[in-house]
Amino acid sequence: MRVLLIGATGMIGRRIADEARRRGHEVTGVTRSGNEGTAKAEAGDTEAIAALAEGHDAAVLSVPPPRDGSETTGPLLAITRGVLDGLRRAGVRRLIVVGGAGSLEAAPGVRLVDTPGFPAMYKNEALAAAEQLGVVRAEAGDLDWTYISPAAVIEPGDRTGAFRLGGDRLLADADGNSAISAEDYAIALVDELEKDDAVRRRITVAY
Template sequence: MRVLLIGASGMIGSRVATEARARGHEVTGVTRSGADGTERAEAADADAVAALAKGHDAVVLAIAPPRDGSATAPPLLAAGRAVLEALRQSGVRRLLIVGGAGSLEVAPGSRLVDHPDFPELYKQESLAQAELLELVRREAADLDWTYISPAAQIEPGPRTGAFRVGGDQFLTDAEGRSEISAEDYAVALINELETPAALQRRISVAY
């Protein structure tokens, strides 16, 4: 498949690119800088993204707000709206979104991000990602989207190919840990790209 990857230089995006290429997919990376052989474009520029997306089979949105206290929902929502419009302009229906864990439910009607012990450093980013999920649920009924939430802790690590796939509920292991390597998250994302099992819904991945 031909995949347009927005946010190709990030910690997760770079591993998605590696996994996709290892499986024989053609990846067009998009970054704000256009460095390292990527295409230069802002995710919030619908016309630019649409021009790049033409001829591709899927778009992966792998951007996140900064964690320096300036992260708010509107910039991420603007990018989300622009990408939805870009898909419609380009005729691409498949969208995979690298989401957040904060909106996962720890109990019915109770989100992880609303827990009093949720780290302040990640709160604004998590709230922004939750807004993006709601935007897609409301406004992307005409597209084949999947929003993929990682475990609470995601960082570089081994590619094992062994993990659990859930839905809206927060996944933990027997010791109460919620972890996934960025490499295995990328495996889960490309699995969903190749064999869609969660169209128009959110899934979560964790060990």
């Protein structure tokens, strides 16, 4: 499979690239800088994404909300819409979005981002990612998309291959901890690329 990976050098993106290549897939990495052997492009540049996506079987969008300014939602949604339009122009239907956990339900009708204990420093990013999910659900119906939310905590760790998949509810263990390693998240994402089990819906992965 030929995979266009937008955001290939981030903490999650580079692990997705490693996992996909481990399984024999061809990965075209895309970054703003063009470093580390990636193609240089702005993710929101429709024409650039269309040109890079040509001939690929699928795309992965692994770009978090920007952290270098007070405005996070607008730039992330512009990137998302640019990628959606670019894939349409290139005729690439399959898209997986690396999403956020804040929009997951911590209790019926209550998003994690809206719970009292949610860290204030991450709230704007979480709200932006929640808006991104809304855009994908509302505007990407002509594409075969999947939005994959991690657990509440995702960080580098072990590649175990042992995890659980869920839907819109936050997954936590018996002690209330919700976590996943970036390595195991990458396994779940590439599994979905290969199996297409969750087309046009959001899933989550956690221990």
